Amino acid sequence: MSPGSGPHTAERRGRPRDSGTDSAIIETVLRLMEEGATIGALSIERIARETGVGKATVYRRWSGKDALLVDVMKSLEETAPPLKGESxxxxxxxxxxxxxxxxxxxxxxxxxxxxxxxxxxxxxxxxxxxxxxxxxxxxxxxxxxxxxxxxxxxxxxxxxxxxxxxxxxxxxxxxxxxxxxxxxxxxxxxxxxxxxxxxxxxxxxxxxxxx
Amino acid sequence: MSPGSGPHTAERRGRPRDSGTDSAIIETVLRLMEEGATIGALSIERIARETGVGKATVYRRWSGKDALLVDVMKSLEETAPPLKGESxxxxxxxxxxxxxxxxxxxxxxxxxxxxxxxxxxxxxxxxxxxxxxxxxxxxxxxxxxxxxxxxxxxxxxxxxxxxxxxxxxxxxxxxxxxxxxxxxxxxxxxxxxxxxxxxxxxxxxxxxxxx
CATH class of the missing domain: 1.10.357.10 (Tetracycline Repressor, domain 2)
Incomplete structure (x- = not known):
């Protein structure tokens, strides 16, 4: 395994998935989309590079871009404020x-x-x-x-x-x-x-x- | 603006542009989009191939995909029916x-x-x-x-x-x-x-x- 390919290559087995890395990858996709990229035109390679992880790290988490987009969607979900119920x-x-x-x-x-x-x-x-x-x-x-x-x-x-x-x-x-x-x-x-x-x-x- | 003006080099050389080829290329783009393609992911090469013309034929007419998309948009324009003006x-x-x-x-x-x-x-x-x-x-x-x-x-x-x-x-x-x-x-x-x-x-x- 090449050095510098991410913190978890060596410690993956038996450890819970590092949710910090998940969020960092999702954050990268959101930023690139905000800058105008379409998910169709983005490569997993670029997503990985801009996050500072290896391609394998992304593929270990998501089977492809569509699966990643689903989690990107979910990351945006905010709970609506409760309604007062008066009027x-x-x-x-x-x-x-x-x-x-x-x-x-x-x-x-x-x-x-x-x-x-x-x-x-x-x-x-x-x-x-x-x-x-x-x-x-x-x-x-x-x-x-x-x-x-x-x-x-x-x-x-x-x-x-x-x-x-x-x-x-x-x-x-x-x-x-x-x-x-x-x-x-x-x-x-x-x-x-x-x-x-x-x-x-x-x-x-x-x-x-x-x- | 001259009637029928557009991105045509052919006209400058005194030859009328073949509007049949224009329409055929636009028709190809519309069909591919209907089938789900995005203009970002389509290559001029594929557009040309599916129309049965050479890449140069496309580039002689449009500087790129965005310019082509503008004419695709225009091709869809229908005139709205006149309003009756009663009620x-x-x-x-x-x-x-x-x-x-x-x-x-x-x-x-x-x-x-x-x-x-x-x-x-x-x-x-x-x-x-x-x-x-x-x-x-x-x-x-x-x-x-x-x-x-x-x-x-x-x-x-x-x-x-x-x-x-x-x-x-x-x-x-x-x-x-x-x-x-x-x-x-x-x-x-x-x-x-x-x-x-x-x-x-x-x-x-x-x-x-x-x-």
């Missing part, structure tokens, strides 16, 4: 603010772009992105929307799938179609509130006559 | 239906994914995509929205930029985040109408008291 309107604003801050992060959008670029060569990757990232957020929002129907803030019979796209779509449009910072402009401070209030106004129950 | 609501539905059919086309979404993947290596490409594809559609919708404010279907003071994201965002969410055909399900037949009616209800002027 449906305010909880929706919190969901959108969480999504907006996420969309602001260069890392998340670089990962999204990379996943979208790799879908065709690995449809399973898309499934994992759905499960890891999208499904969880979607379910959190659906729960708030069901509560809104229950409390009477949203009229019954509204398609909740469409409703959640109405809330998140504008943020996505700004993140994907105008990647020039339209989510961060000072002007956009009240963006989430504006979206929630406009959409909620359209799905409120009709005013009760008489009163 | 703002119906014109908005037409705008959305046009966008929905576009999103259904595998070719458009393959090109969008490719452009998104190439932004970092060529920010100018994004500018061209904006000008060629996005700005035109956005302006068409803004015109309808301004008319809606004028006719009283939309209350004055609503942020038209946000409003157009509210209309197009849900389609984008379905095209980008659920590339499993959620734009084509039979169930989605009334999707554009549903989006337009929900959002319009939220931005209608308040009912006049008394009446």
């Amino acid at each position: 449906v309107r305010n909880d929706l604003v919190s969901c959108l603010e969480f999504a907006r801050r996420r969309g602001l992060a260069k890392r998340s959008s670089a990962v999204l772009r990379n996943v979208l670029g790799q879908i065709h060569s690995n449809p399973g990757l898309w499934g994992q992105y759905q499960e890891t990232v999208i499904a969880t957020r979607r379910e959190a929002m659906h729960e708030v929307l069901r509560r809104g129907v229950h409390t009477g803030e949203i009229r019954p019979g509204v398609d909740l799938d469409l409703l959640s796209d109405l809330f998140t779509g504008p943020l996505l449009a700004r993140a994907v179609l105008r990647p020039d910072g339209s989510l961060e402009e000072g002007l956009q401070e009240g963006l989430s509130e504006q979206i929630v209030d406009t959409v909620l106004a359209g799905v409120a129950p009709p005013p009760v006559a008489g009163g | 703002v609501r119906n014109d908005l539905v037409s705008c959305l239906e046009f966008a929905r059919r576009r999103g259904l086309a595998k070719r458009s979404s393959a090109v969008l994914r490719n452009v998104l993947g190439q932004i970092h290596s060529n920010p100018g490409l994004w500018g061209q995509y904006q000008e060629t594809v996005i700005a035109t559609r956005r302006e068409a919708m803004h015109e309808v929205l301004r008319r809606g404010v004028h006719t009283g279907e939309i209350r004055p003071g609503v942020d038209l930029d946000l409003l157009s994201d509210l209309f197009t965002g849900p389609l984008l969410a379905r095209a980008v985040l659920r590339p499993d055909g959620s734009l084509e399900e039979g169930l989605q037949e009334g999707l554009s109408e549903q989006i337009v009616d929900t959002v319009l209800a939220g931005v209608a002027p308040p009912p006049v008291a008394g009446g």
Whole structure:
């Protein structure tokens, strides 16, 4: 074994995997993606070199770039802050603010772009992105929307799938179609509130006559 | 700019460029992208081989892959059908239906994914995509929205930029985040109408008291 090929070549057997090295490799991929690299164009060799480890060290952990991308995706997962559960309107604003801050992060959008670029060569990757990232957020929002129907803030019979796209779509449009910072402009401070209030106004129950 | 201007050396020598070859090369790129290739991973050599021409034939027309991608983008441009101009609501539905059919086309979404993947290596490409594809559609919708404010279907003071994201965002969410055909399900037949009616209800002027 050549000297300098990494701290664990000699001590691998019987020892737990060094999670510091895992994180260092994932960090390298995130940095390179942020700088504009696509996972398709990155070689394991370059990833290893930029991390300062040997190629074998990477291959011992991941079978290839797609498997590595899955862990890169997971590394970005933050737990959404708990919702207050008082007003449906305010909880929706919190969901959108969480999504907006996420969309602001260069890392998340670089990962999204990379996943979208790799879908065709690995449809399973898309499934994992759905499960890891999208499904969880979607379910959190659906729960708030069901509560809104229950409390009477949203009229019954509204398609909740469409409703959640109405809330998140504008943020996505700004993140994907105008990647020039339209989510961060000072002007956009009240963006989430504006979206929630406009959409909620359209799905409120009709005013009760008489009163 | 001269009509039909583009990256052609052949014209300078007084020979009309063979537009059949241009289209054949563009068609090859579209087909390969539809099959899942990214422009970053495609070589000019492979593009030439699959078209049945020499590499030099491609390079005589385009300086490289990014320049070629610009013409691939342009080749997809369809003219939007003229709007009837009777009801703002119906014109908005037409705008959305046009966008929905576009999103259904595998070719458009393959090109969008490719452009998104190439932004970092060529920010100018994004500018061209904006000008060629996005700005035109956005302006068409803004015109309808301004008319809606004028006719009283939309209350004055609503942020038209946000409003157009509210209309197009849900389609984008379905095209980008659920590339499993959620734009084509039979169930989605009334999707554009549903989006337009929900959002319009939220931005209608308040009912006049008394009446």
